[in-house]
Amino acid sequence: MRGCYAELLLVLGLLCTHGATVVFGLNLGGSGRGSCIEEERQALVEFKQGVQDDFHVLSSWGSQEEEDCCKWKGIKCSNRTSHVVGLDLRQSIFFGAFEFLSGEISSSILGLQHLTYLDLSSNKFSTLPKFIGSLTKLQYLNLSFNAISGTIPWQLGNLTRLTSLDLSWNYYGVIEDPNLDWLFHLSSLRYLDMSHVNLSKAVNWPDKVNMLPSLLYLHLSDCELSMPFSLVPSNVNSSSPLLFLDLSHNHLNSSIFPWLYRYNNSLVHLYLASNKLQGSIPKGFENMVALSHLILSSNNLTRLIPQTLENLHSLQVLDLSNNSISGEVPDLSKLSFLTELHLSNNRLNGSLAKSIGKFYKLQILDLSSNSLEGVITESHLSNFFTLHHLDLSSNSLSLKFSPAWVPPFHLDTIRLRSCKLGPVFPEWLRTQKNFSRLDMSDVGIIDTIPNWFWGLSSNIMILNLSRNQITGTVPLQWFSTRFIGYPQIDLSYNRLSGTLPRFNSDPIVLNLSNNLFQGSITSICETNGSVNASYKHLSFLDLSDNLFSGELPNCWGNMMFMSLFNLANNNFSGRIPDSICSSKGYGLQTLHLQNNNFIGELPKSLVTCSSLKVLDLGENRLSGRIPTWIATTLPNLIVLRLPSNLFMGRIPLQLCHLTSLQILDLSHNNITGTIPKCLNNFTLMAQTRSSYVSILSTYVSSSSGTSFFFTSTNIDNLLVTFKEKYVKYHKTLGLVKAIDL
Ligand SMILES: *[C@@H]1O[C@H](CO)[C@@H](O)[C@H](O)[C@H]1NC(C)=O
Ligand SMILES: *[C@@H]1O[C@H](CO)[C@@H](O)[C@H](O)[C@H]1NC(C)=O
Ligand SMILES: *[C@@H]1O[C@H](CO)[C@@H](O)[C@H](O)[C@H]1NC(C)=O
Ligand SMILES: *[C@@H]1O[C@H](CO)[C@@H](O)[C@H](O)[C@H]1NC(C)=O
Ligand SMILES: *[C@@H]1O[C@H](CO)[C@@H](O)[C@H](O)[C@H]1NC(C)=O
Ligand SMILES: *[C@@H]1O[C@H](CO)[C@@H](O)[C@H](O)[C@H]1NC(C)=O
Ligand SMILES: *[C@@H]1O[C@H](CO)[C@@H](O)[C@H](O)[C@H]1NC(C)=O
Ligand SMILES: *[C@@H]1O[C@H](CO)[C@@H](O)[C@H](O)[C@H]1NC(C)=O
Ligand SMILES: *[C@@H]1O[C@H](CO)[C@@H](O)[C@H](O)[C@H]1NC(C)=O
Ligand SMILES: *[C@@H]1O[C@H](CO)[C@@H](O)[C@H](O)[C@H]1NC(C)=O
Ligand SMILES: *[C@@H]1O[C@H](CO)[C@@H](O)[C@H](O)[C@H]1NC(C)=O
Ligand SMILES: *[C@@H]1O[C@H](CO)[C@@H](O)[C@H](O)[C@H]1NC(C)=O
DSSP, X not given: OTTHHHHHHHXXXXXXXXXXXXXXXXXXXXXOTTOSXXXXXXXXXXXXXXXXXXXXXXXXXXXXXXOOGGGSTTEEEOTXXXXXXXXXXXXXXXXXXXXXXXXXXXXXXGGOTTOOEEXXXXXXXXXOOGGGGGOTTOSEEEOOSSOOOXXXXXGGGGOTTOSEEEOOOOTTSOEEOSSOGGGXXXXXXXXXXXXXXXXXXXXXXXXXXXTOTTOOEEEOTTSOXXXXXXXXXXXXXXXXXXXXXXXXXXXXXXXXXHHHXXXXXXXXXXXXXXXXXXXXXXXXXXXXXXXXXXXXXXXXXXXOXXXXXXXXXXXXXXXXXXXXXXXXXXXXXXXXXXXXXXXXXXXXXXXXXXXXXXXXXXXXXXXXXXXXXXXXXXXXXXXXXXXXXXXXXXXXXXXXXXXXXXXXXXXXXXEOTTSBOOSSOOGGGGGOOOOSEEEOTTSOOEEEOOGGGGGSOSOEEEEEOOSSEEEEEOOHHHHHHSXXXXXXXXXXXXXXXXXXXXOSSOOSEEEOOSSEEEEOOGGGGOOTTOTTSSXXXXXXXXXXXXXXXXXXXXXXXXXXXXXXXXXXXXXXXXXXXXXXXXXXXXXXXXXXXOSSEEEEOOOXXXXXXXXXXXXXXXXXXXXXXXXXXXXXXXXXXXXXXXXXXXEEEXXXXXXXXXXXXXXXXXXXXXXXXXXXXXXXXXXXXXXXXXXXXXXXXXXXXXXXXXXXXXXXXXXXXXXXXXXXXXXXXXXXXXXXXXXXX
């Protein structure tokens, strides 16, 4: 999905503060029993019969206990006339909410002729019927986040009272529109969102949009819009007083800029991320005087001329991240209202000028992933009274502050990955008591973690201290008191000790690999009675290369979203529990249990692991035959390692069905019989196929306390190291040779 979700969230967030709202006078049918109009009640009952309601969303509709349809879920009746004027069946798009209505929108909805408000968003309705155009009193129509396919019916043009229309993000379907002719009639429209509608054929969309006299908010993100379109010269009068324009994730190039100048007095928010803009922001831009948010990330801009922007006195947010801008960090200090400056992932070089400190109002400074070098001292940062987000990651910067320095800011997000901070644990961090995200991975700390660190924040959502040489024992209390929500925790590649924590939160990522943690991990099943302390959303669990021991508990069925599970190189013993493969979310992709003391046969429950790509159970004391179902039920296996166990019997012929297999190692077992001829084919495959395999895992993340989004993480790195580790198998054993009889 091209990483749209973060963008999407931003849009949703903006809606809350800037979205057009429809005000209509109604309440929840408060006028006592039976205020509901019988014909409308009938229409609602028929509507219910017409949709597929697998999750009993509409259980209150038509129930014996409640006759008054004005009191049914989602219904709003007019105070005065008792007519049904609002139908709100929006489901939650938040993670974990799986309830939705599906099927078609039934024509019985036409019995509700007084509807002004219709929200069926976040369901799985599959059609946008033309009869919706007959609900002519509608002011608000929201069909976003459904599964609608097809062309938008021109009858929508009859909804002349509409002030808000949202047809966006029908990801499960394909909406397209060849010309947008129907739009012309919607003269009351203030808010229009058609993001993810395929408008590749609607070359004249700018004209259509420009004719809407009331339009304030326009979202056309991910609409396949491309150049050229019939670019009406910018001296044509604009009739839309557009405030907000989102054209991100399209194929627009710099020829779009002149078209924007017609909104030079009105436009406040402009989103053009992920397009094909090149060169620099043109001079004409200096007339966009109302602009406060300018988002041009993920384009191919190469230069930034500060003078172009200096007239933009209202500019608060400037995002030029992920472009190709080179040279020194531009001096934008004349933009005195700037609160957010995003310049990450460009080609900025040189050292950071002290003038950066002139941004007194700056709240977010992101200069990560550039080629900046030199030393950052307190004089760069001592004017940042309001800064809460600092990202200097992935440059060649050293941070040298005097130990007694007390920064003026209280950061929420601290990202300093691969900056030079060590070897001593940075003392100034002591003043940052409320961070929720801290990334100090690979910063060269060779030190014992100071005691004050454990008492800093109690709102931690992201913590990454990996790849340092940090020593010390993690206090048990810390894990169970300092994290909130769905934290992601990476302490890997240090010298930390302690036992597996019991959380008071629900971590998504827990990576403690390559440390000195020890003891049993049965605490992972203990929930201390709180639903939020359940490991329910754990997707990545890596405890490899530690000193853990004991038998595995059997509660993995609670962890529906497990994607990567790595307990390799510990002292675990006992049988492999049945529940290990219970991931229902996106399916377990990677299972590493090698180099422990597991005994017994392979659990039959592994057959449910059909997404599995890497299965490594080598160097244990597993026994029995190599089951034939491995081949038939795990068709996606890329790596199958079972060496140095006590397996016996023949090699099942069925292994030849594993057409994706690249690494097969059955050596050092008690396997007899002949090598199936077909196995020769694997050597061929392994030689011809790319050695670079990626495994995409989808997991849930949390960007703030309340919002969630899906993203995908590429764990190539993991596989690359994995491959490096196993190069020796290619070399010394080879694939077929690895079947050591
Ligand atoms: C609905 O009626 C009640 C009194 O019956 C009144 O107080 C309230 O303001 C009305 N609400 C609207 C939105 O008209
Ligand atoms: C439509 O519904 C979605 C959620 O289902 C919401 O995010 C969006 O803001 C709504 N659109 C409008 C115009 O209110
Ligand atoms: C749309 O409006 C026109 C006239 O205003 C009417 O003739 C037509 O039947 C309407 N279409 C629908 C689908 O309601
Ligand atoms: C959009 O529509 C065009 C023309 O119909 C088609 O070629 C293109 O593949 C569609 N894009 C997507 C993402 O479906
Ligand atoms: C632009 O507006 C002016 C004044 O309202 C009007 O005289 C002129 O004809 C308009 N131009 C166009 C091309 O519509
Ligand atoms: C934008 O793309 C169109 C069509 O490919 C092309 O004609 C035009 O020259 C491009 N403009 C710029 C500034 O690259
Ligand atoms: C906006 O652009 C028009 C031409 O399109 C120009 O005449 C006008 O001066 C500009 N307004 C500002 C504030 O620059
Ligand atoms: C950066 O921009 C390129 C296109 O210019 C895009 O393909 C890539 O996904 C973007 N990366 C990020 C992290 O947004
Ligand atoms: C970015 O623009 C430069 C020239 O300005 C060009 O050489 C390069 O290929 C472009 N990169 C992409 C990804 O379009
Ligand atoms: C920064 O990059 C520019 C152009 O890419 C180059 O000319 C300049 O020498 C570089 N400066 C430093 C300090 O590396
Ligand atoms: C290997 O298997 C044979 C029977 O298949 C058995 O007799 C022998 O004891 C086994 N060897 C080991 C080391 O388990
Ligand atoms: C092995 O490869 C050869 C040649 O590519 C092919 O003819 C044969 O059918 C393959 N055998 C199996 C079992 O896939």
